Amino acid sequence: MSERPRSRRPAEVAPEEWSDWSWQMRHRIRDAAGLGAWIDPSDDERRAIDALGDRFRFVITPYYASLMDPEDPACPVRRQVVPRLAELDDAAGLADPLDEVAHSPVKNIVRVYPDRIAFCVNNECALYCRYCLRKRMVGEPEWAMKKRELQAGIDWVRETPEIRDVLLTGGDPLIFNDERLGWLLESLRSIPHVEILRLGTRLPVTLPFRVTPALCDLLSSFHPLWVNTHFNHPKELSEEAAAACDRLTRAGIPVGNQSVLLRGVNDDERVMKTLCEGLVRMRVRPYYVYQAQLLEGTGHFRVPIERGVEIFRALRGRTSGFAIPTYVLDTPYGKVPLSHPYLKGREGDDVVVEAYDGRLWREPNPLDPPEPAS
Ligand SMILES: *Cc1c(COP(=O)(O)O)cnc(C)c1O
Numbered sequence: 001m002s003e004r005p006r007s008r009r010p011a012e013v014a015p016e017e018w019s020d021w022s023w024q025m026r027h028r029i030r031d032a033a034g035l036g037a038w039i040d041p042s043d044d045e046r047r048a049i050d051a052l053g054d055r056f057r058f059v060i061t062p063y064y065a066s067l068m069d070p071e072d073p074a075c076p077v078r079r080q081v082v083p084r085l086a087e088l089d090d091a092a093g094l095a096d097p098l099d100e101v102a103h104s105p106v107k108n109i110v111r112v113y114p115d116r117i118a119f120c121v122n123n124e125c126a127l128y129c130r131y132c133l134r135k136r137m138v139g140e141p142e143w144a145m146k147k148r149e150l151q152a153g154i155d156w157v158r159e160t161p162e163i164r165d166v167l168l169t170g171g172d173p174l175i176f177n178d179e180r181l182g183w184l185l186e187s188l189r190s191i192p193h194v195e196i197l198r199l200g201t202r203l204p205v206t207l208p209f210r211v212t213p214a215l216c217d218l219l220s221s222f223h224p225l226w227v228n229t230h231f232n233h234p235k236e237l238s239e240e241a242a243a244a245c246d247r248l249t250r251a252g253i254p255v256g257n258q259s260v261l262l263r264g265v266n267d268d269e270r271v272m273k274t275l276c277e278g279l280v281r282m283r284v285r286p287y288y289v290y291q292a293q294l295l296e297g298t299g300h301f302r303v304p305i306e307r308g309v310e311i312f313r314a315l316r317g318r319t320s321g322f323a324i325p326t327y328v329l330d331t332p333y334g335k336v337p338l339s340h341p342y343l344k345g346r347e348g349d350d351v352v353v354e355a356y357d358g359r360l361w362r363e364p365n366p367l368d369p370p371e372p373a374s
């Protein structure tokens with residue numbers, strides 16, 4: 001079993017500062033000079049920072065920056081957060097590929113399914129991922145949510161009895177302080193038809209110190225509450241991240257993971273297997289891996305879907321079943337699972353299936369089975 005990496009705290013930063021999430025937020029890296037303290041930017045990165053300045057700003061927490069390889073621009077952590085020139089040439093990309101704006105009954109609520117919604121309660125994140133689906137809102141003031149706008153969303157849920165599952169996302173809902181988050185969760189919990197609450201947050205990955213014991217106490221008072229986080233690469237499975245997930249699971253919160261399949265980050269069978277097995281060792285269940293959306297400036301991250309299917313086919317039968325996430329394409333009509341076709345078809349009374357290693361099996365399975373004896 002491999003050792004987990006640890007973040008590299010600079011000698012001049014006191015341990016209690018480093019592990020203080022508000023210190024991390026205040027000391028985020030936002031310019032080339034700040035980045036230079038952590039990595040030696042390549043020519044491409046340097047020029048991209050200049051060229052992209054206003055279009056999609058870069059912001060990185062010192063914690064996450066310390067996981068980057070200072071020498072290697074191909075570092076999978078670095079690729080996720082440092083701008084690259086390739087972001088400038090992606091003709092196919094769209095600002096809102098899932099047409100989320102059209103699926104909003106009220107500001108920042110996205111309803112694709114009858115019984116559940118994604119509620120983008122916040123437009124801020126600890127750092128900005130270069131491939132972010134919600135690029136159009138992250139860090140943009142027009143998508144910020146005022147308290148009365150949050151209240152309008154809560155009121156809509158209260159008046160819509162079909163909604164039994166509310167997913168708080170963003171941006172990142174854990175950027176809120178405990179008081180604001182507590183108010184929001186309490187308001188939703190008081191709605192009788194809301195059965196489960198979910199949080200989608202990348203902070204266990206990008207700022208694990210946000211997951212304080214006080215936060216876990218707060219969250220555990222709103223059960224059943226589920227958390228999904230977003231690890232993409234084994235290098236992110238640090239001691240600190242594992243400790244954050246451990247605090248959440250000890251508070252009775254089931255923790256799942258959603259990754260994005262990203263070229264040059266995790267589009268490789270061995271990397272994906274190491275990631276998924278590392279998550280399971282942290283008691284985090286790999287849930288979804290998303291096909292990267294047709295989003296402007298992210299063409300260099302996209303992987304052909306057939307290649308993605310092969311990666312997950314390679315895991316089947318070769319690791320614990322619950323270490324294997326579902327590979328999905330998100331569409332305006334909902335998420336579509338992408339899988340190798342294990343079900344080959346029917347031949348008379350038999351159904352032919354393919355095992356993980358390619359062997360075929362015929363399962364007797366007549367279409368009109370005999371009536372059960374009464
Ligand atoms: C992903 C998503 C959900 C939750 O989907 P599950 O498959 O239940 O995890 C709900 N609403 C929207 C708009 C989503 O994108």
Ligand code: SF4
Binds near residue numbers: 124132133
């Ligand atoms: S944490 Fe999520 S919402 Fe925030 S920038 Fe990254 S992908 Fe986008």
